Amino acid sequence: MPRAPTERCDRHSHKHIDMYCQNHDNVGCSTCMAVDHRLCKDTFYIPEFIQNNTYQVESRDIQTKLKEIAKTLENQANRFKQDKQRLLKRRAEILADIRKFRQEINDQLDKLEKSSIDEIESQVKCLEDKIEDGLKQLQANKSRIRSANDKLASTNTSHSEVFVYVKIGEDAANVANKYMGHAKIKSTVEDIQFQPDRTILTQIEQKKTLGILSEKPTKTADNLFQIKGNQTYNVKVKSDNASCYIRSACCMENGTIILADYDNMKLKRLHSYNYTVTDYCDLPGKPWQVCMINNTQVAVTIPSKKEVHFISLERKMKTTNKINTDFKCYGLAFANNNLYISDGNTSVYMYTLSGRKLHQFSKDQSGHKLFSNICSLAVSKDATMIYVADYFNGLIVLDNNGQVITSFNDKQLKGANYCYLTEAGSVLVSGYLSNNVLQFTCDGELIGEVIKADSEKEEIRSVCCNQQMTKMCISRYTDDNIEVFDI
Structure with missing residues (x-):
């Protein structure tokens, strides 16, 4: 008979695991069987069960399964660690947002305080001016009365002069009385007061x-975006022809969303919440990719x-610099401090920001053309992956040496027109x-169709997502118009 197992029971540590319940395919000690499996008919002493049955213990399969599960658990633990790091990072960002918002409130309160002070100062100044004007008129009347009185007091010889000064005095008194009646001067002005809102x-x-x-679910690059609703916003401005x-x-x-309006030769800046055009920049030609x-x-x-223009978004949008190319430049992307520019046909070039050409990608190792009609570009942040939307060849993914990693050219994607790399890493x-x-x-593997074809609407041109992956x-x-979808 095989030797009895020596593994001790987790629940009854003084007992060995030497019993097997065939009904539940479970092992345990004699106490476990007496408590949990007392109604089961097929309970056996393990050494006897092994001796009386042709049961083969295949530990290799179980080990493989355990290794797979252990790897899965390890991956999940790594995801938990990443989630914790992301959570702590988000906490720091949110705290910074709270402080920023608090500062905005403080700034607004400072503006209200200044406006209130300015209003009080303006009102006080107005009342001061009225009082000063009244004092000047009073002073003039006092001077006139005093002068007339002095002249009458000093004249006692000529009846004619007395007559004149009497009339002057009467006139001064009448003017003063008339002014007093119209002005209704009071000894004190009405008090002003402030009533807080x-x-x-x-x-x-x-x-x-x-x-x-x-809380919101985290979107990963492998999750298909789900459309929850959409709204339409007009992006036309008065100067559009x-x-x-x-x-x-x-x-x-x-x-903030930046739009390249081809026919109106403008870059337009949209508000991040209400998607209204807040600013725009006129260009010397029709823009292609921004x-x-x-x-x-x-x-x-x-x-x-044949130019790439650099546009500053500080305050008013304006062109600050440009570089020239020796070809008509269409597709454009930026990564790792370099520009990736396509000629619209068969080549993708890498340029420095100063305008120096570094590399050209146009053929594979066999000398065959990689592209036929390039419409747009996207590049990963670390510049290891180049994504090309080719009108005839679909989506083509290259490494940073220009070698094709994968491509997608299927009836699901006809006339590949625009590619956009999201913050989560999907394309x-x-x-x-x-x-x-x-x-x-x-990696260029299809996840699914986010927006389906609608025969009643015009063809889709461009697509982009916000950094929070919610729009x-x-x-x-x-x-x-543009359409903004909740995802």
Whole structure:
């Protein structure tokens, strides 16, 4: 008979695990069987069960399974650690936001205080001027009365002079009385007072916090965006001479969206909440693709000029610099302090910000052309992945050496027109002919269709997401509106 197991029971430490319940396929000590399996018919002493049955213990399969589970648990532990780090980072960011909001409140209160002081000073000045004017008129009347009285007192010889001075005195007295009757001068002015707007204090007292803290699910690059609803916003301005043709869009870290209006030759800045045009910048030609350089600067390609313009977003939008290329530049992306520019046909170039050409990607190792009609570009933050939306060849993903990692050219994506890399790392690609938006992983694997084709609407041109991954914005061909989706 096989030897009895020596493993002790977790619940009854003085007992060995030497019993097996075949009904539940579970092992335990004799006490466990007596308590938990007393109604089970098939309970056995393990050495006898092994001796009387052709049961083979295959530990290798169990070890493999345990290793897989251990790896899964380790991955989950790493995710928990990442979640904790992200949570602590978000706490620091939220605390900074609270302090920033508090400062905004302080600034607004300072403005209210200054306005109140200015109003009081203005009112006091007005009353002071009235009092000073009254004093001057009183002083003039007093001088006139005193002068007439002095002349009458000093004249006692000529009846004619007395007559004249009497009339002058009467006239001065009448003028003074008339002024006193009209002005109704009082010895004191009405008092002024300040009544605080207690509703401000009441509203503050009713607030428990400076805002609302809520939880939202974290979106990862492998999760298909779910559309919850959408709204339409008009982006046309008075100076536009044509219908808006938003050829590309990018989202800044603060939520501001920058649109490249092709036909109206403008870059337009949208408010991060109500999506109204708050500012725009006229360009010397029709813009193609815009991308973010940093928090206060974007760059945009102008194919007809063979130029890339750098636009400052501080205060009023304006061009601060430009670089020239020897080709009509279309697609544009920025990563790792370098620009990635396409010629619209068969090549992607890497440039420094100063305008020096570094590399060209146009052929694979076999000498075959990589592209045929490049519409837009996107590049990962570490510049290890280059995403190309090619109108005829679909989505093409390259490494930083120009080697093709993967490509997607399927009937689901017809006329690949625009690609956008989200903050979470997934890639959104719009199809001009398929009139939809697909979502891919950072490796170029299809996740699914985010926006389906709608035959009643114009073709989709550009797509972008805000940094918080809660909004997605698309533009359509020659449409004065943009659509903003909740995701």
